[in-house]
Amino acid sequence: MSFVDTLRQWDEAVTCVNRQDFSKALEIFLGIQEPNSKIYFDIGCLHLLDQDFDAAEKAFDCSIRKDEHLAIAFFQRGITFYKKKRYEESLADFQKTFKTLRGNQLIDYKALGLRYILYACDVLHNMALVEAELGNWEKAQEHLTKALNYKTEARFNIIDKALQSILKQKLFKLVEFQSKEMFKPNKHYVAELEKKDYLGKAKVVASVVPQDEFSGFAPLQPQVQDGPTRPKEPEVLRVLEGEPHTVLFEFIPETSDELAVVPGNIVFVLQKGADNWANVVFNERRGLVPYNYLERLEISLASNKNKVSIYLSLFSIVGEKQSTDNSCIVKVHFNFNFVVSVPCGSPYTMLIEKISRKLNLPSSAITLSLTSEASEQSVIGANTEMEKLWSRASGGRVTLWCNTKEVREQPSIEIHLVALHSYESSNPEDLNFQQGDKIKLLSKINQDWLEGQCNGNTGIFPASFVEEVPANGQ
DSSP, rough: HHHHHHHHHHHHHHHHTTTHHHHHHHHHHHHTSSHHHHHHHHHHHHHHHHTTTTHHHHHHHHHHHHHHHHHHHHHHHHHHHHHTTTTHHHHHHHHHHHHHHHHHEEEEGGGGGGOOEHHHHHHHHHHHHHHHHTTTTHHHHHHHHHTTOOOOOHHHHHHHHHHHHHHTTOOOOOOOOOTOOOOOOHHHHHHHTTTOOSSSSOOOOOSTTTTTOOOOSOOOOOOTOOOOOOOOOOOOOOOOOSEEEEEOOOOOSSSTOOOOTTTOEEEEEEETTHHHSEEEEEEEEEEEEGGEEEEEEOOOOOSSSOOOHHHHHHHHHHHHHHHHHOOOEEEEESSSSEEEETTTTOOHHHHHHHHHHHHHHOOGGGEEEEESSSTTTTEOTTTTTTTTTTTTOOOOOEEEEEEOOOBBOOOSSOEEEEEOOOBSSSSSBBBOOOOTTTEEEEEEESSSSEEEEEEEEEEEEGGEEEEEEOOTTO
């Protein structure tokens, strides 16, 4: 099913929901062949409205598999498990929801097409309720106390009433998502679904050539003497800023900030972000595309020529590369999928070097395998005969799986930190501390998370919660 067909059915189903015709909406949603995570979420919400909890659970499972960072999907599945009285699984999903919030007070899904704000205090509220259902009243009180640090003015009464109920060891009401709210397709793309007549109506045209007997689609035209000697600049090739890249895989956007591209397109990368998304220009339109879907074009221009000759040279190079290059596209399954291009028959050192550059990790921390489960037979290393890999290539493409070891940057000298704020987490690997506590820095996980030691405990914690104590500090 094409992206346009999916978009049309998605929009039609949401329209049915707005008319309260939920059965018709569900029928249309189930007719979409390859739903994305948002569509699966909408399907799960409709099943919840119909009290079909088993079907809702399966739909939210699919939504999470498509996007493991969609916190609202974990939240809805947690509600589904709660209604099925599977409290341990419900608690686990609410904990995953809170972890996905990464310390934020809320997530507003309006930009993604859903009119809903997911509050951290509501997630903690539901965690407390599930603990109460399990008879863990002390843990329930801990969650609600923690919720007070995340509450907003609009949610104060909910937390306050829940705390009063816990003190009396009474259950309270679950905070639920309004299942009639749906992820909607991007309104700009929906506007483009309107049919357009590009040909227009037929017109009778008189020939300007005397005694012209031509009876085809258009009359003969007089020849122009001393016409232009150079080709007209193509309309789609006006932008010269950015670095040229060729698109390796089709990308279907899910937000208004993203840009649709297909294999073979030439895009110009304006900026590559740390999150592996690239801001590109294509056909005078700007948008975001996963950088792993792109491959840089190496072009050397000896002199400053005009735009036309630059673009003619560019596309000549691209055409020649596609026809003569003996390269192989290696698709790598990791936490995210990405691709690299190497000549067929390349040695292991060349392949691992390209992959390590993509992941920004040393090659010693990377393990490649021919199957999803790394075994002694499937792992590829420096001593592997690479013919085993390249013999699997089909149509110039081959697939690998990648696992990595955790590499942590060790500080060269002992560094001590002081806690600017108290930090408490339900995750066992996190380090809890109070404001003013002294923390010994053990390693830097990344720019947002650190590993340290405090009060005899070791764990990870947000870098924004601490600051470094000067060398001469007390």
